Amino acid sequence: MLIPGLITQRLRSDDGTEIYAEALGNPSLPSILFQDRTLLSHAYLVRYDLRGHGWSGKPLDDEGNESIRYAQDFMAVAAAFNLNKPYLFGWSFGATIATDLCQHINPAPLSGIIYAAPLPYIGLFMKNLGKPEIAPVREALMAPDVATVMDSKIKFVRSTFLDPDVVDYPTVAAWVGAGTYISGEGIRRAITRPQDPAGLFAAGKAGLPLLVLVPEEEGRIRHLCVGNGRSLYAW
Structure with missing residues (x-):
């Protein structure tokens, strides 16, 4: 179904992997890398398929799945849509991108992070x-x-x-x-894929705002939401 006003792009990340991205709304509003049309009156919404998913490229080698590649994909999308320090909205596995950005880009190119029932980073704790x-x-x-x-x-x-x-x-x-x-x-x-959450924790300590959205049934994830005095937690 064609959505009026929807802008689509097929970008190339630093390693040549194709990344499919979409944008909707008014570019003069604060930007959020996510898509929920109920937010259009408040934000410019951009979403993209992570590498390996959807219409984006699907490298299966080690180099194509390094953490830095995911950070480069985000930056390619931000550049293509002229986003200046957008908010990152990450649901489930999509939340891991914040860790990639904080690991490889300092300071993180974000105005804040919004987590929805997130997997903050990849590691043994996932079990x-x-x-x-x-x-x-x-x-x-x-x-x-x-x-x-x-x-x-x-x-x-x-x-x-x-x-x-x-x-x-x-x-x-x-x-x-x-x-x-x-x-x-x-x-x-x-x-x-390998990830190092140290940069994410450091960004939180330095003041990067964080909003975590989880249902009460998933309250056990609360101990993973490490932030600072500016962080917000919503149930």
Whole structure:
């Protein structure tokens, strides 16, 4: 469906990987790298498909999945849409990009970070996150055969809802369908790539604003939200 006013670009990151990005709204408003049309009266919204996902390129080698590549992708999108220190809105795995930026660019080129049910960074602590039933699904998502990966994607999508049986079929089908754009090997590369959260913690201590949005059912993530006096936490 064509969205009036939507601007799309296919960019090239520093290593040549193609990055698909979209923008909507008034460029003179504060910019947020995210898309939610209910915010259009307050912000200029830009979203992009992370490398390995959606319509962006999908490198499967070690170099193509280094942390700095993800930071370069963000900067390429910011430059293409003339964004000056935008707010980064990161949901789930998308939240990890803040760590990439803070690790490789100092000071971080952000006005603030908005986390929604986030995975702040990749590491061994991931085993302690999420519902108990996620662990076996996570392993199956990286399986070499397509049938196992697809079955696991359905289970994973259902696990993201508090009560999946009351969610309408088109919504579930859309979420599962979006997941078909990344292979099992692509998932493995994404969730095992190296990251160092030291820069993220340092940025928080230096005053980078942080807003964390999590439902009460996920209150156990609160101990991961390390910030400073300017950080905000919302439930």
